[in-house]
Amino acid sequence: MKFFERSQSKAKAKNASVANIACTEDTVKSALSNVIDPDLQRDIVSLGFITDIKIDGPKVEVTVELTTPACPVKDLLKKQCEEQIISIPGIKEALVHMSSRTRGAEVKPANIQKSLGGVKNIIAVASGKGGVGKSTTAVNLAFSLAQSGSKVGILDADVYGPSLIQMTKVGNPEETTNGMNVPPTIDNIKMISIAMFNDKSKATILRGPMAAQIIKQFLSQVYWGDLDYLIIDYPPGTGDIQLTISQLAPVTAAVIVTTPQEVALADVRKAISMFDTLKVPVLGVIETMSYFICDSCETKHNLYGNGGAEKISDQFGVPVLAHIPIEPKLAECSDKGTPIVNHEKNNSAAIAYQKAGGECARFLSMLHLKSSEALTQFSLQWR
Amino acid sequence: MDRYLGIKNIDQADSRTLKIVWTDDVESLFDVVELRRMCPCASCVDEWTKQRTINPSAIQDSVRPISVDSVGQYALQINYNDNHKTGIYTYKYLRELSLSAQNPNKQ
Numbered sequence: 001m002k003f004f005e006r007s008q009s010k011a012k013a014k015n016a017s018v019a020n021i022a023c024t025e026d027t028v029k030s031a032l033s034n035v036i037d038p039d040l041q042r043d044i045v046s047l048g049f050i051t052d053i054k055i056d057g058p059k060v061e062v063t064v065e066l067t068t069p070a071c072p073v074k075d076l077l078k079k080q081c082e083e084q085i086i087s088i089p090g091i092k093e094a095l096v097h098m099s100s101r102t103r104g105a106e107v108k109p110a111n112i113q114k115s116l117g118g119v120k121n122i123i124a125v126a127s128g129k130g131g132v133g134k135s136t137t138a139v140n141l142a143f144s145l146a147q148s149g150s151k152v153g154i155l156d157a158d159v160y161g162p163s164l165i166q167m168t169k170v171g172n173p174e175e176t177t178n179g180m181n182v183p184p185t186i187d188n189i190k191m192i193s194i195a196m197f198n199d200k201s202k203a204t205i206l207r208g209p210m211a212a213q214i215i216k217q218f219l220s221q222v223y224w225g226d227l228d229y230l231i232i233d234y235p236p237g238t239g240d241i242q243l244t245i246s247q248l249a250p251v252t253a254a255v256i257v258t259t260p261q262e263v264a265l266a267d268v269r270k271a272i273s274m275f276d277t278l279k280v281p282v283l284g285v286i287e288t289m290s291y292f293i294c295d296s297c298e299t300k301h302n303l304y305g306n307g308g309a310e311k312i313s314d315q316f317g318v319p320v321l322a323h324i325p326i327e328p329k330l331a332e333c334s335d336k337g338t339p340i341v342n343h344e345k346n347n348s349a350a351i352a353y354q355k356a357g358g359e360c361a362r363f364l365s366m367l368h369l370k371s372s373e374a375l376t377q378f379s380l381q382w383r
Numbered sequence: 384m385d386r387y388l389g390i391k392n393i394d395q396a397d398s399r400t401l402k403i404v405w406t407d408d409v410e411s412l413f414d415v416v417e418l419r420r421m422c423p424c425a426s427c428v429d430e431w432t433k434q435r436t437i438n439p440s441a442i443q444d445s446v447r448p449i450s451v452d453s454v455g456q457y458a459l460q461i462n463y464n465d466n467h468k469t470g471i472y473t474y475k476y477l478r479e480l481s482l483s484a485q486n487p488n489k490q
C-alpha cells in the first residue's frame with residue numbers, strides 16, 4: 001500500500017508541474033510496477049511480463065504475459081493491474097489482457113531434438129514404491145494443467161505396469177513416413193505409453209537392456225511437437241530403469257508421490273536422493289490417500305496419522321504440493337477412463353488435484369527464475 | 384516463497400563464520416561452531432520427537448568444517464573435522480536459524 005501511495009503522488013506531482021501532460025508508456029509502467037507477483041516476489045514490470053502498452057486518450061490497454069497459463073493468481077494480478085492503471089490521473093478506462101508464455105529449457109540434446117525439442121518442461125512423477133497412486137496423480141495432473149490452457153503430454157514409462165491406456169482408453173500412435181510416431185490424444189492431451197511399443201500379446205515384464213532399448217526408442221521416436229508440460233509416469237522405485245529414463249530424457253523437475261505411512265517415508269528419501277544425484281530439482285511431494293472425508297459428518301479423518309509429507313518437507317526443504325484424499329471414485333474413474341479432474345470437477349480429490357497442478361506450474365516458474373541466479377552446485381573448502 | 388530460495392554466493396567470512404547471500408539478496412552469517420551444535424542429522428536429533436540427542440556443550444569451540452558442499456537444490460552438507468559429516472542443512476532450516484539469531488527474543 002505504501003508503494004501504491006508513493007507512485008500515485010509521484011504521478012500527481014508530474015501532472016501538477018506540467019499541465020495536461022500526456023500519459024506515457026513510462027507512466028503506465030511505473031504504475032504497474034506496484035503489482036507484485038506473489039510467487040516470484042518481484043514486480044511484474046521488472047519481471048518483463050508487460051509485453052504491450054497502448055494508450056488512447058483516457059484509455060489504456062496492456063498485455064501481461066505470465067509464466068504459465070496455469071497461474072493460480074491470474075485473476076488477482078489482472079484486478080491489481082486494472083486498479084493501478086485507473087489510478088493514473090486522467091485515465092478512465094483500463095483494458096488488461098492476460099496471456100502466457102511458459103518458460104522452460106530450450107536446448108535439448110541432438111538425439112532427441114526432433115522428438116522433445118518443442119517441450120518446455122518435462123516433469124517426472126516418481127515414487128519410492130509402487131501402488132501409492134502415482135499413475136492416478138500423473139494423469140490427473142496432466143488434465144488439470146491442460147484445463148488451465150497449457151499444452152500437455154503424458155508419457156507412461158512405467159515398464160513394470162503401464163496403465164495409461166487403461167486409465168484413459170487412448171488409441172494408438174500413428175507412424176509417419178520418417179519413422180516418427182505421432183501420439184494419439186484425449187482432450188488435446190498427447191499420450192504415449194510404453195505399452196504401445198511392446199507386443200501386448202506377450203504380457204512379459206520388461207527388464208534390463210530390453211526395457212532401456214524400448215525407452216530409448218519411445219523417447220527419440222515420438223513427435224511431441226510444442227508442449228508446455230510433458231508428464232512422465234515413472235516406474236516406481238529408484239533402480240537402473242529410473243536412472244536410464246532420467247539420463248535419456250532431459251527432466252526439468254520431479255514430483256514425488258507418497259502415502260502418509262511412516263514406512264513409505266524411507267522410500268521417499270531414496271527417491272529424492274536419486275534426483276539429487278541426477279541434479280534434477282524436486283518440485284515437491286504429493287501425498288495421496290492422505291485423509292478421508294466421512295459421508296455422515298463431512299470432516300477429515302486421517303487413517304495413517306498426520307504429517308508424513310510434512311516431515312519430508314522439513315527434512316528436505318521441498319514443499320508439499322497437495323494432499324489428495326482417499327476417494328473410492330478414483331478407482332472407478334480409472335477403470336472407466338474418465339480422469340476425476342475432468343469428470344467430477346467438484347469432487348474433493350479433483351479439487352486437490354487441480355490445486356496440485358497449479359502448484360506444480362507455480363513452482364516450475366519459480367524454479368526457472370531462481371535457477372537464473374542461484375548456484376546450482378558448490379563445494380567450499382574451509383581454510 | 385522461502386522454499387524456493389537459492390544461494391547466490393557462499394563463502395568463508397572469517398575463521399569461524401560462514402557467509403551466505405541468498406537469491407533474495409538477504410545476507411546471513413553463521414557461526415560454524417553453533418551450526419555444528421544445531422546439526423539436524425538423525426544422530427543428533429530424534430527424527431520423530433525432534434529432541435536433540437546430543438549435548439551442545441559436548442561440542443568443542445575448536446570444531447571447524449573441512450568442506451561445505453551443495454546437496455541437490457535445497458540444502459548443503461557440512462563435513463566437520465570432528466568426524467561428523469551427516470548434517471544436511473536445508474536452506475529452509477538455515478534461514479530459520481539466521482532469523483532466530485537476528486531476533487533472539489522471538490527464539
Ligand SMILES: Nc1ncnc2c1ncn2[C@@H]1O[C@H](COP(=O)(O)OP(=O)(O)OP(=O)(O)O)[C@@H](O)[C@H]1O
Nearest residue numbers: 130131132133134135136236289325326327330331
Ligand atoms: N486418492 C486415492 N483414493 C483412493 N484410491 C486411490 C487413490 N489414488 C489412487 N487410488 C487407487 O489406488 C490404486 C493404485 O493407484 P495407481 O495405479 O495410481 O498407483 P501407482 O503408484 O501408479 O501404482 P503402480 O505402482 O502399480 O503403478 C488404484 O486402484 C487407484 O485407483
Ligand SMILES: [Mg+2]
Nearest residue numbers: 134135158163
Ligand atoms: Mg502406475
Ligand SMILES: [Zn+2]
Nearest residue numbers: 422424427470
Ligand atoms: Zn549431526
